Amino acid sequence: MPFITEEIYAQLIERNLVEEVDTLQKTSWPQVREDRIDPAAEASMSQVMEVIRVVRNIRSELNVPPAKKAEKLVIQATNQSFETLFACRSYIAALAKVEEVNVVATEEQVVKQAASGMAGENKIFLPLAGMLDLNKEIERLGKEKANLAGESKRLEGQLQNEQFVSKAPVAVVDKLKARQKEVENQLTAVSAQIESLK
Template identity: 30%
Template structure:
């Protein structure tokens, strides 16, 4: 396989092929060609899509990036933009995001290792796993298959993005948080085994893209000699995807996400705990995860004299969950009213601007359809924000 830029396809690649066919013509068709596959990558351009030039002063020095963001972050950034035949507009924001990813991976693995994550203990039997365990291992098996297929097709950017979103969005942000509850209970050893095997597989998959961080973490986790010579994961030990477990965990994620948004609307700080009552048929379906939901959303259980000051309903697969909170004494009503009034003014301004553009026929005739659609979305969002903020202001007690 030859890896090269498309700009020298006829200057170099075609000549290599012709010279091979000519000089090795007595070897037969298979042996006379110098390569069987050609991977044509795009050119690296600056953040505005301009070709890099010393005279323009828009050249990015990879050594500077390695000094500022690390070699792994630089490599990961280049891999995330490596779409076949497509130029890459490169900006430092990308490298900063890759550095954040490496830091996220490091912190998550460090937490897991410090809490006993191991590959020495075999995975528990499927019937003994929690729904969170079956969910993450099933998703990991799916991701492993997707990455294998993408690498076979030289889709390095898609493979990297698949690993990025799974590692950050599912393993770190959700499973490790759910596992914290298991680590404090009877399923602690099972959680340590699942965490260890999941991390082992993820580190192997990420190694071609993030070699140094994964090497250090993997050798610490497994005690192995080097990840460089470790086997590529096959997923043979991973259980099959469990649609029921995936659906349940998706419901938990939706419930926690909506409660967090609701808390923000109530003016509660992210780490501030609030007394909350959870009821309804939807909640009964995810009741086994109540401890995790309360931990993730910073909710405490209500006492006998609970009084709800605000509530929402969250629609899940098996019904709705009624979320009632008591915010009395937890927020500064005056400060919250000022914040909401400021947000309302911004939303009203946005609505006025978008209405003005959508009411201008000359603009609608000239503007591309996608631009008009985006303005309509902005207008609808502003209108929804006004309705939500107004309702919240009306619900606040007099300061």
């Protein structure tokens, strides 16, 4: 809506935030004003965005429907980020789809049966009760763990086969080694998820 944009620009002119012109259509693209850059605000928002990203990743990994709100989120914050995260609880709650956000300085409020992650140096705990059937999720993760263990064993067998390693191209062997490392990392992550749900 051009007339709305013109009105907003007029308000910016009144506040001396942009140069004065007859009409917005004739202006050049605004240049960055160094005096308007706030590194502290950028760092604070970066922390908030990282917390939201971690919560969304946890929800995605556990196949929690995006529309389903979690009851609670516990953030064990470092001294440097406590104030920022505490002040931005409402933003985190809205963007991470959480009813309540608790920012704590110690582990005393950490709950059982919670998925966890790290957002920088801050620990994130997302209690899973009510969000998904824990027994079904543990069963699903158990099957995934068994599949990964089988694949890891198969890859290990291939890599320990002297004839295969000596005859196969170096690129193929390197690819198998990389895949084995990836599978081992996934196996570790799935095992940690199972433990966090118990």
